[in-house]
Amino acid sequence: MVVEIKSNLPHCSKAIDGNQNKVEVNILLLGAENVGKSALTVRFLTKRFIGEYGNIESVYSHVEKIDRRDISFNIWDSLYPQSCESSESVSEEQLRWADGIVLVYSICDRASFEVVQQQITLIQKLFSSLSFSVPMVVVGNKRDLHHRRVVSSEEGRLLALSADCGFFEVSAAEAYHGVLLVFHGLHELIKEARGVKKGAAGIMGIMKTVFGKKRE
Numbered sequence: 001m002v003v004e005i006k007s008n009l010p011h012c013s014k015a016i017d018g019n020q021n022k023v024e025v026n027i028l029l030l031g032a033e034n035v036g037k038s039a040l041t042v043r044f045l046t047k048r049f050i051g052e053y054g055n056i057e058s059v060y061s062h063v064e065k066i067d068r069r070d071i072s073f074n075i076w077d078s079l080y081p082q083s084c085e086s087s088e089s090v091s092e093e094q095l096r097w098a099d100g101i102v103l104v105y106s107i108c109d110r111a112s113f114e115v116v117q118q119q120i121t122l123i124q125k126l127f128s129s130l131s132f133s134v135p136m137v138v139v140g141n142k143r144d145l146h147h148r149r150v151v152s153s154e155e156g157r158l159l160a161l162s163a164d165c166g167f168f169e170v171s172a173a174e175a176y177h178g179v180l181l182v183f184h185g186l187h188e189l190i191k192e193a194r195g196v197k198k199g200a201a202g203i204m205g206i207m208k209t210v211f212g213k214k215r216e
């Protein structure tokens with residue numbers, strides 16, 4: 001298992017390799033502190049749960065084979081800024097870098113659910129001013145702590161539905177499979193979004209050819 005810590009600063013390129021068998025996918029993890037962003041990242045990268053992770057912001061890189069293609073996942077495990085105004089918790093730089101976003105809250109922490117709500121609102125505002133968007137999924141973590149649950153599955157699902165995001169409830173502590181589904185599910189959405197973009201570019205190309213010729 002090879003996990004590369006690319007850098008503490010995200011300057012990975014958003015590249016689809018000319019080689020059709022290698023694809024790069026940049027995934028940004030957002031959410032309040034202590035919700036398990038690092039635990040989810042480490043679970044996905046190493047299949048392990050180690051308990052304590054420290055407060056390090058990093059971009060990790062890891063290659064997975066999906067449908068016989070090498071997918072290079074670059075994962076930006078972000079830090080929620082301390083004493084942050086909600087308007088500063090997501091940056092334009094992060095959105096420009098990301099091909100997909102995972103918004104994490106803890107099912108036992110209502111404030112963390114509210115942070116995700118605020119971040120979705122902020123992201124939607126930034127996307128509309130930047131004139132693009134990328135797929136997102138909402139993840140309720142710490143499902144193993146169901147006796148301490150304060151955010152119901154329905155609330156999580158409704159939030160995701162209202163923002164056109166995918167939704168998952170997982171436990172990074174308990175199981176690898178659910179975490180794998182989050183990253184593979186988001187990868188599917190990214191693939192679809194790239195397909196739509198390519199299709200739109202193709203249609204634009206055809207229209208240019210047809211209408212361009214007519215004008216000549």
Ligand SMILES: Nc1nc2c(ncn2[C@@H]2O[C@H](COP(=O)(O)OP(=O)(O)OP(=O)(O)O)[C@@H](O)[C@H]2O)c(=O)[nH]1
Pocket residue numbers: 032033034035036037038039040050051052053054055056078079080141142143144145170171172173174
């Ligand atoms: N019970 C349980 N604990 C978890 C789970 N995921 C993470 N934790 C614990 O929650 C604490 C915070 O996890 P982190 O992964 O460091 O959370 P984070 O969101 O990266 O936190 P910051 O680095 O502060 O942004 C740690 O003590 C983890 O062991 C889970 O699924 N279940």
